[in-house]
Amino acid sequence: MYNNKTTDRKWGKLRFAKVYRNTFSINKTGPLFDPNISKEDIPNLFKNPRIKDVSNEYFDTTNVNILIPKGIKEVPSYAYLCVYNHEKWEPIQWGKIVNRNVTFIGMGRDVVYLPAFYLNGNILPIGNPFYISPTGEKHIFSISNQTQDIYVRSPGFFRDPKDRLQIINPLLNTHIIGINDLEGIVDTLYTITDHSDLWENIINIQSRNKYNSIELQIPSDTFALCDFTLYTQKAEKQEQIRNITIQTPIKHINTYENIDMITDHISATGMIGNIKKNSHGKYKVKIDLGGLYNISTIHYTPYTPSIIQPEYIYKLYYWDQEWKLFDEQKGNKNFLVFKYVPSGTIYRVRNETNKKQKNMQRIFSYKNGYLKWL
Incomplete structure (x- = not known):
């Protein structure tokens, strides 16, 4: 269930970016123990001195290398990899920047990440989101000037x-x-x-x-x-x-x-x-x-029954350095078709009214008619 490879018969496909263990001992690593880093520039997860990264005990991992783009003039000491959860990007691994290069150790596969700085409590993206495949290859999502039609029948993949x-x-x-x-x-x-x-x-x-x-x-x-x-x-x-x-x-x-x-x-x-x-x-x-x-x-x-209901409005967003609203449509009990959407990037569909559907929202990629939940 936790090996990032199989599909569980009860819960389906579960993928984890990191696994941290709360220990009795203090682990003196990371930005928390760097005297030059302000507490406001440290994500909450890494303010806990007792967490220990044990990801490789559960699944195969990949070290991810990032080069800070030349267009970014002010470069802090640390960068972070984030995953998208609960309608926001959440930092789940840190990396020390050396000569504009940063390595993130032991990242889970079959997961999408966003590289970012974390300054004064804010996520500042520093590049395109990317996907680490089950075999460890990196695929970068970069918005294209080409378009595609996107078909959806649900705002998320999870089902009871x-x-x-x-x-x-x-x-x-x-x-x-x-x-x-x-x-x-x-x-x-x-x-x-x-x-x-x-x-x-x-x-x-x-x-x-x-x-x-x-x-x-x-x-x-x-x-x-x-x-x-x-x-x-x-x-x-x-x-x-x-x-x-x-x-x-x-x-x-x-x-x-x-x-x-x-x-x-x-x-x-x-x-x-x-x-x-x-x-x-x-x-x-x-x-x-x-x-x-x-x-x-x-x-x-x-066949998954559609949960696109006629009493709700569904909004399609795409990622282009930030989430941008593409269009909105009324539900219809079947599926929605969003025409001429920029291709090559990641997407999400949002129902702002229904709490259950809002909470199940998930990002996805789309290519040649196929939606892939990420």
Whole structure:
């Protein structure tokens, strides 16, 4: 649960930037023990002399190096890495600046950070936010002059454990079967478990066989997905198989949803519906690939009921050295589409009226139709 790698069957995907232990002994490190640093320039976390960084006892970490931009003339002695929690950036690691360079030791992976100064109780960003991947690579979020449409069906990723199980259940123990009708090949590629993430599941496939269709053997008559995407390996990159179609008749439950929303390569759309048993008494969904393909990766998103409610206004913000309001829309029980949003950066959707939705707010990235909670 705390290893920053797995998805917990009860709580889902949990990622931690740091783990500090409160000790009996005093740990004389950091800005608190620097006589040249004012208390007003020290974040509250690091005013505690008894905390000890034990992150590497729980998960793999990465040391992060930052070069202070030349445009910043006045450089203090310390910089901080911050994570976004409770609608604000919170410092969670310090680094001593030497010749405009600073190293932050032992940062958790699969997490987004913002480098900043902390002066007189204020966070002062000193660069773009960045993401440390599960393997330790750094990806910088930098706003682009290009735009994209952003689809959302929730202001945040967290769902109550009871709701999480209800979302996963329609897919639990679903067998994903690769079929090649010409050669009589039938391979089980993957079986969905209760360790699935609610928002993003990327499954690497080892089979070298080629398939013209996929069969989903589901446990009941309820078929529910927000997205199902297949990739094939072309040279050194993966390409989406874009012309797949679901051939099994599915009766939608919500009139505003349709079957094409499952294969439109947009993670915030989707459909829940019912199917009939086949002649062998099984519940199966056939997906035609429109050709013969080797499948390298399966990307699936379970169906999460939309919480975009019509009585609320939802505001989309994007990061460009600060949070900037892009647009606001009235809810609709389905999903929202924000058109022509600056790409390349991070985003958040805010419901200012409903306390529960306000508290579940989370930042995300968005690329090629897919939302990734961060």
